[in-house]
Amino acid sequence: MKTLPITSTPTPWGDPPATIILGSNEVHVWRASLDEPPPQIDSFLHTLAADERTRAQRFYFQTDRERFITAHGVLRAILGLYLNREPKCLSFCYSSHGKPALAWEYGGDAIRFNMSHSQGVALYAVTRGREIGIDLEFIRCDLEVEQIAERFFSPREIATLRALPVYLRRHAFFLCWTCKEAYIKARGEGLSIPLDQFDVSLIPGEPEALLSTQPDADEALRWSLRGLTLASGYSAALAVEGRGWTLACWQWPRPLRSTVDPVPRSEIKR
Helix, strand or coil: CCCEEEEECCCCCECCCCCCCCCCCEEEEEEEECCCCHHHHHHHHHHCCHHHHHHHHCCCCHHHHHHHHHHHHHHHHHHHHHHCCCHHHCCEEECCCCCEEECHHHCCCCEEEEEEEECCEEEEEEEECCCEEEEEEECCCCCCHHHHHHHHCCHHHHHHHHHCCHHHHHHHHHHHHHHHHHHHHHHCCHHHCCHHHEEECCCCCCCEEEEEECCCHHHHHHEEEEEECCCCCEEEEEEEECCCCEEEEEECCCCCCCCCCCCCHHHCCC
């Protein structure tokens, strides 16, 4: 069985440099808060495309709607830094399974990205010329994690979870879940990849974890996995195609309010 190491080390979240340069062997991950004041949400709303505004309208609760606007507004702002373009000018395309990518005219063949958000926090991963996936989950206390694992995890993962002390199982479950989700998102094939057809380690604090894939064991050699540490109560993981890359993690600063007239939030249905 072929295996692939997953590193899990403390993640420093510093301020980004004045000039953002993305090397060919670099991965950048940004962390952002999605709970912004109304003026900033209005500014982000102005940068969204019509289809994004339509998706925002579908949220019943105002908090969910505003976090969606902020998540996609920050994504556009971050990508605009790398492309030296106005965020509102960017356009996206989507794979058959819904994975977003930049349109070809904006470097869709070079800049790759992925994002995930949960409970008011978002992560954005950006790289060049290699597929990437990221997942972030709030560690909920109301889930029957062992029952969910029985349904979705591989036999090896279930056995490992059962063998852990009870007090570690919830943390281990979310570590496993985020690694699996990040890998699936990087592949861009959605749930057409059964969750029980590959293994990741779920032992908290383990310096190296393992990934195996079935039926093609060599597929595991194509990918690197890395756990990310955030605030207490969250679990996150990053999946990157290939090896030999370096990681930089930054905290997204609150952007200044746009000087253009924002789209009134009254245009988004309550």
